[in-house]
Amino acid sequence: MATFTLPTLPLHPSPPLTTNFLSFNFSRYNSLVSKTSIPTTKWRNSRRKTTVSAQQQQRQLPSSSNKKSGSEKGFDPTGFLTRHGITDKGFAQFLRERYKSLKDLKEQFFPRFANDMELSSGYELMGLHRNIQHRLDYMEWAPGARYCAVVGDFNGWSNTEHSAGKGHFGHDDFGYWFVILQDKVKEGQEPDELYFQQYNYADDFDKGDSGVTIEELFKKMNEEYWEPGEDRFLNNKRFEVPAKLYEQMFGPNGPQTEEELGEIPDAETRYREWKEKHKDDPPSNLPPCDVIDDGKEYDVFNIIDDPAWLEKFRAKQPPMDYWLELRKGRKAWSQKYNPCIPHGSRYRVYFNTPSGPVETCSCLGYLQVEGKQSVAVHWEPPPEDAYRWKKERPKVPKSLRIYECHVGISGSEPKVSSFSEFTEKVLPHVKESGYNAIQLIGVIEHKDYFTVGYRVTNLFAVSSRFGTPDDFKRLVDEAHGIGMLVFLDIVHSYSAADEMVGLSLFDGSNDCYFHTGKRGHHKYWGTRMFKYGDLDVLHYLLSNLKWWVEEYQIDGFHFHSLSSMIYTHNGFAAFTGDMEEYYNQYVDKDALIYLILANEMLHELNPNIITIAEDATHYPGLCEPTSEGGLGFDFYANVSVVKTLLGNGQNTKKMLTYAENHNQSISGGRSFGEILFGEIKEPFSGSENMLLRGSSLYKMIRLITFTISGRAYLNFMGNEFGHPMRVEFPMPGNDFSFSLANRQWDLVKDKGVHQDIFSFDKDMMKLDERIFSKSLPKIHHVNDTTMVISYIRGPFLFVFNFHPENSYERYSVGADEAGEYQLILDTDDVKYGGQGHLKDDVYLQRTMSNRIDGLRNCLEIMLPRRTAQVYKLTRILRI
Numbered sequence: 047m048a049t050f051t052l053p054t055l056p057l058h059p060s061p062p063l064t065t066n067f068l069s070f071n072f073s074r075y076n077s078l079v080s081k082t083s084i085p086t087t088k089w090r091n092s093r094r095k096t097t098v099s100a101q102q103q104q105r106q107l108p109s110s111s112n113k114k115s116g117s118e119k120g121f122d123p124t125g126f127l128t129r130h131g132i133t134d135k136g137f138a139q140f141l142r143e144r145y146k147s148l149k150d151l152k153e154q155f156f157p158r159f160a161n162d163m164e165l166s167s168g169y170e171l172m173g174l175h176r177n178i179q180h181r182l183d184y185m186e187w188a189p190g191a192r193y194c195a196v197v198g199d200f201n202g203w204s205n206t207e208h209s210a211g212k213g214h215f216g217h218d219d220f221g222y223w224f225v226i227l228q229d230k231v232k233e234g235q236e237p238d239e240l241y242f243q244q245y246n247y248a249d250d251f252d253k254g255d256s257g258v259t260i261e262e263l264f265k266k267m268n269e270e271y272w273e274p275g276e277d278r279f280l281n282n283k284r285f286e287v288p289a290k291l292y293e294q295m296f297g298p299n300g301p302q303t304e305e306e307l308g309e310i311p312d313a314e315t316r317y318r319e320w321k322e323k324h325k326d327d328p329p330s331n332l333p334p335c336d337v338i339d340d341g342k343e344y345d346v347f348n349i350i351d352d353p354a355w356l357e358k359f360r361a362k363q364p365p366m367d368y369w370l371e372l373r374k375g376r377k378a379w380s381q382k383y384n385p386c387i388p389h390g391s392r393y394r395v396y397f398n399t400p401s402g403p404v405e406t407c408s409c410l411g412y413l414q415v416e417g418k419q420s421v422a423v424h425w426e427p428p429p430e431d432a433y434r435w436k437k438e439r440p441k442v443p444k445s446l447r448i449y450e451c452h453v454g455i456s457g458s459e460p461k462v463s464s465f466s467e468f469t470e471k472v473l474p475h476v477k478e479s480g481y482n483a484i485q486l487i488g489v490i491e492h493k494d495y496f497t498v499g500y501r502v503t504n505l506f507a508v509s510s511r512f513g514t515p516d517d518f519k520r521l522v523d524e525a526h527g528i529g530m531l532v533f534l535d536i537v538h539s540y541s542a543a544d545e546m547v548g549l550s551l552f553d554g555s556n557d558c559y560f561h562t563g564k565r566g567h568h569k570y571w572g573t574r575m576f577k578y579g580d581l582d583v584l585h586y587l588l589s590n591l592k593w594w595v596e597e598y599q600i601d602g603f604h605f606h607s608l609s610s611m612i613y614t615h616n617g618f619a620a621f622t623g624d625m626e627e628y629y630n631q632y633v634d635k636d637a638l639i640y641l642i643l644a645n646e647m648l649h650e651l652n653p654n655i656i657t658i659a660e661d662a663t664h665y666p667g668l669c670e671p672t673s674e675g676g677l678g679f680d681f682y683a684n685v686s687v688v689k690t691l692l693g694n695g696q697n698t699k700k701m702l703t704y705a706e707n708h709n710q711s712i713s714g715g716r717s718f719g720e721i722l723f724g725e726i727k728e729p730f731s732g733s734e735n736m737l738l739r740g741s742s743l744y745k746m747i748r749l750i751t752f753t754i755s756g757r758a759y760l761n762f763m764g765n766e767f768g769h770p771m772r773v774e775f776p777m778p779g780n781d782f783s784f785s786l787a788n789r790q791w792d793l794v795k796d797k798g799v800h801q802d803i804f805s806f807d808k809d810m811m812k813l814d815e816r817i818f819s820k821s822l823p824k825i826h827h828v829n830d831t832t833m834v835i836s837y838i839r840g841p842f843l844f845v846f847n848f849h850p851e852n853s854y855e856r857y858s859v860g861a862d863e864a865g866e867y868q869l870i871l872d873t874d875d876v877k878y879g880g881q882g883h884l885k886d887d888v889y890l891q892r893t894m895s896n897r898i899d900g901l902r903n904c905l906e907i908m909l910p911r912r913t914a915q916v917y918k919l920t921r922i923l924r925i
Contacts (some may be wrong), residue, residue, distance in 0.1 A: 060548055121145075121643065125674030126667050132625070138667070140629035141675045141874075148639050149528070149920075154581055158220075166647045167504065169597075173410030174387070174424060178244040180379060182227040182386050184395075186408060187582055188899075189221025189838040190555030191397040196225050197405065198393025198424075200386060205403075208386075220582065221553075221728055229383040238382075243372065245379040251429045253375025271365050278420055284405040373921060376429065387424045399554020407547055409586065410506040412515055413491050420493065420503065420547040422853035425515055433516040437527040440482075442654045444757065445818035446681070448533065449481040451763040452488050454495065455513045455773060458785035458791050462495065465513035469521045472763075473528065475791070479766050479804075480705055483531040485604055489518070490537070496777040498708070499535070501542035501573060501607065503549075505590045515598075522599050531601040533656065534594055538587050539611040540573040550574050559583055568616055576611070579636035587640065588647055595651060601646070602656030604683070609663050611637040621663055622674055628666055646677030656680050658702060658758075669700040674714030681758045686694055698822050701756035705747050708762050710775075718744060719768040723799060737799050739850075742880070742912040745769050745806050745873040746846055750916050752810055754837070755825050759814075764789045767804035802879030809871060809878075813916070817842060826899040827859050834909065838862055839917050841919035847909045853883075854909040860899030863924045867891045867905060871916035891917065 067250040077682045123145035124138045132138075158163040177183050184196050194216060195209035210216025210223045217899070231237045242258060246253065255606045302309040387393060392414070397404045407413055412425040436851035456472045476484060488499025491507035499509065508518045520722070542548040546709075549559045560566040560574040568575060577583050594600040609617025614632045621627055641659075659668045659679040670676020681702045706718055722740030752759050774786035792799035817839055827836035833849040836859040845859055861867070874880035880914045891905050898904035907915065 049845050068371045085099075106311045106779050119355035120723075121673050123675045126670040126676050126756070128827075130666075134625040136350040136867050137625050137629050140633075141667075144635055144638060145675070148506055148642060149637060151581075151582070151639060158581070159538045159585075162643065162647055163592075163650065165585055165719075166588040166592040166651075168585050169410060169593040172589070173408050173506070174393075174426075176247055176426060178247070180229045180243070180245055180383055182229075184225040184227060184408075185250060186223050186395055187221055187557070187586070188217075188223055188397055188553035189582075190553035190558055191217075191221075191399050193396075193398035194223035194225065196227065197396045198387065198422075199391045200388065200393065205405075206719070229379075229386050232385055235382045240372070241375070244373050245376065247376050247379075248429050251376030253377060255374050255378040256371055258371045260372070263371060267368050271368065274777055306639065325567060333925040344693065346378075373604055385426070387426075389426045389428070390422060391424045392421045393424060395827075397553055401551070401554040404551070404554055406545075406552060407504065409504065409549065409552070411504070413504050414508065414510040415493065420491075423510070427516070433519045433523075435519070435523055435599065437523050439526055439654075440529045440531060442531065442601075442656065443482050446483050446531075446656070446702070446758040447481045447813055447814055447823070448483045448485050448702070448758065448760040449476045449479065449763065449766075450485045450487065450704075450760055451476075452498065452708065453486065453634075454488060455775075455787045455789060456763065457788055460788055462784075463788075465508075465521045466573075466700075468512075468822060469517075469524050471791075473521075473524055473530075475794075476530065477528045478808070480808050480814075481761070482529065483533060483601070484525060485533040485535060485760065487535040489534060493542060493547055496775040498543075498775060500537055501544075502537050503542045503544055505538075505587075506593060511565055516558045517784050519598060527597070531656070532599070533602040533604055533658070535601050535606055536591070536594075536603045537606045538590075539605070539607045540568050540571065540575055546671075548574075559586070565614065568610065570616065570618060571610075575616075575640060577636075578611070578634065578640040584643065588644060591644055591648060592651060595648070595655065601654070602658065602680075604658040604660060605641070606646075608641070608659055608661040608665070612661070612663070612665060617663060625666075628663075641677045641679075642672050645670055649678070658683060677777040681756070683760070699756045700758075702752050702758035702760055703755040704760040704762070705751040706762060707760055716772045717765065717769060718747065719765065719770045721769065723768070727768050738881070739912065741768070741799050741803060742873060744803060745878065746848065746914045748807065748848055748914065749810060749873060749916075750835070750844075753817060753839065753842075753916075755818070756816050756844060761807075766807040767794050767800045769793070772798070793884060799879055802877070806875075807871065813842075813871065816918075826901060832857075834859075836860070843867060843905070843917040843919070844906065845909060845917075848910055849911050853911045854904045857909040858896070858898050858904045860897075861902030861903040861905050862901060863919055863922055864893045864895065865919050866921040867893070867917040868920045870918050872913070873915075874910055874913040880913070881910070883913075883916075884908060891924070 057264045104388070104699060110545075113704070125140045127133070127141075155162065155165055171183075172185050172187070174182055174184050186194065188194065193209065195205045195207075197203045197205050197208075197489065206226055208227050210225050286907075323531045361748070394405050395408050397406070401535065407420050409421045411422045413420045414423050451468075453465060453468045454462045456468050467639055473484075489508055489512070490502050491498060491504040491509045492499045493503045494501065494503055497509065508515055525532050541550070543550050545551045552558050556562050556566070557577065559576060559580075561577050566575050566577075567573070576587065578587075591603065594603075606615070612634055614634055619627075619632065645657055648657060658680045659677070659682040661668060663683065664682070667676035669679045672678040679700075683698050684703050709715075719740075722744050723737045748761075771786055771790070773779060774783075776782040776784050776787055780786075790828045794804050795801070821840055823837045823839040825835070825837040827834065829835075832852065832854070833847065834854075834857065835844075835846045835848070837844050841861070841863075843861060847854065847857075850861075867890070869884070869891070872878075872880070872884055874883055876882040888908055891907060893903040893905055895902065896904045905917070907917075909915070
């Protein structure tokens, strides 16, 4: 006879490029713990409002048939090729093979992770997390380690006091180590006896101990919640129910073996006999259910119950309110316990590896740089002191005007500026300048300041040299409050090679996060290259993206130097334009698959997330949907605006342009402002000086870059007013000087060329919505002799005269529509520091019916040298 048992509760232990317009040539232009033996729901931070149970996770697991149909439906791995006229059969086959590899990789997810979003949620478990059962849980992935311990100020840096448990050597089959750090009971206090006693750290932290015991709770539930008879099974012993059932069926001296049992009547016969026997029994509060055997093999027992009772039962709410009476607040916890690791305490992780003992920083957590070393800092401020978000994310605008900035050099003084100083002084200036997004570089923790933040040592930490995590949250919050999106320059294309603070040799092995051998090292930059085909590396990188969005409310990412990761030659090969270069043996298919997963996850997490690709090779399909074989980015950074003038290439609407970005900060070159007028002390002889010449060219460069852009434009901090000096970070080559690692904001306040350029830039930004919402630019006039360029964008006509000497009194350019055109922007205007050659009587121009530049109409305009003009069609004339 089958044995019936009731379930029991588990017991747990208590190459940068910039556009060079100066040499312009007019003739040319990508579970964790599902296998662990430790329950995942107990590791989640108490501040999270919901947790997913194991049963819910199982329900989310799609069957193999569902996964196949879901991924195949509406998916064409070569869909974008036809639209762009790409007929290379080899590249099409490569896309099909890449899609198959992507499906195979996703098949590997599901034995360990419920879905892609759970694969990207490792930060919820990894690192140090507050457990609601008065303890901290620490988890780290180090498959090559033999022993793991957490050391720090809190335990005298002992590598034996807080180590991983002995079971299965303290880690699971995938190399994830788990350490429990119990809070310390204060002297004279007794620890909680109930293993499920919980403390609310985030909310109701002033709540004390209610004093309710488990016995009192059960008594209260029996009296208030359960109806008479409903709780009988809760109070009975484990085998009482099956024992009584057996006794009812066979009597107290029934058969003891299967041979003695004999033939058992069918269920319906036994039920009718029992019902006849008990027909005169008094009414009972037990559920009135009738069990009928309808003879169907798949439905042996058909349960018929009382509809009124069933409705009443379904309406009953779970007794959660009773259990919450046992939950205590932070006040009760603080009276009984001290934190095992106090807020602000320093710590590291200790590994015993085949290469010897290693003491390093956790891959996840806040760090502080101490000389040439870094140390992790436990960041767990009391709830009353923790930063609370106040502003809502702004809506994504139709077009982006991105202000790229570096917090450290954002001040006027020769020092490293802070998040707080940036928030107070720079954000208002960015708003005044007319930009609607900021893009931060160098925010993620890095060891050496002179690397500008591109040799990242810890992807899950804001740089402590700028301030605390809460300081950065305030910066993001204040930016949102004035309507600006916040983007982060993310470096997942390589990592710092530092072994004491970075990921290199993290667990003592050479192939934990990175490739081995030459493949694991960047040929020119001395950095390490991620192993994108490893599921746990994907788990780490994808979780990092989601963490910045969830923890710091980041609105988008600029993916730095994709060519370094897409190609095994790191993008340093000579590209000839042959399509084979995008799918030959030097292309890292795993890196492309990672970029696809990253874009799919981010846009599923928040459809308004913006992702920008920085790839000098313009890999085909950068901004195409992943469902059509693309990589899924929203924009790509165009490193050469001249190519745009050539022929309006693919995905021009998704092109982000800039005259110069942060690259001069790390390349040692001079900025446009320094080249054009930064070093001029004496004026030229005659009526014009070098400042006027430089200012004129500077405004023209920015205007043409801005107006031929897609729906995104970027400016580096200070260039909006023509910052006259380059950026140079302190390093051995300049005796660690800060003299060029700042911005000269006072130049905007003083009358002169920089204030004039700033006024022009602000008015140029006002053209944004009116221009970018229109069609793409149509370049119809390029004259090598006169050095004049003209193009049309919607109702706007743009005319540039780059000639250094010749001015034109009546210069003819074609126009689409016949009508009146109003001059709305002139680089030569006096208020922008120009000479004001145009008078009021020429601000309104009417077309003539002469065919010019292949168009039926034309304008004859006055065009001074080194000036540009913007006209708007204000009245259409019907002929």
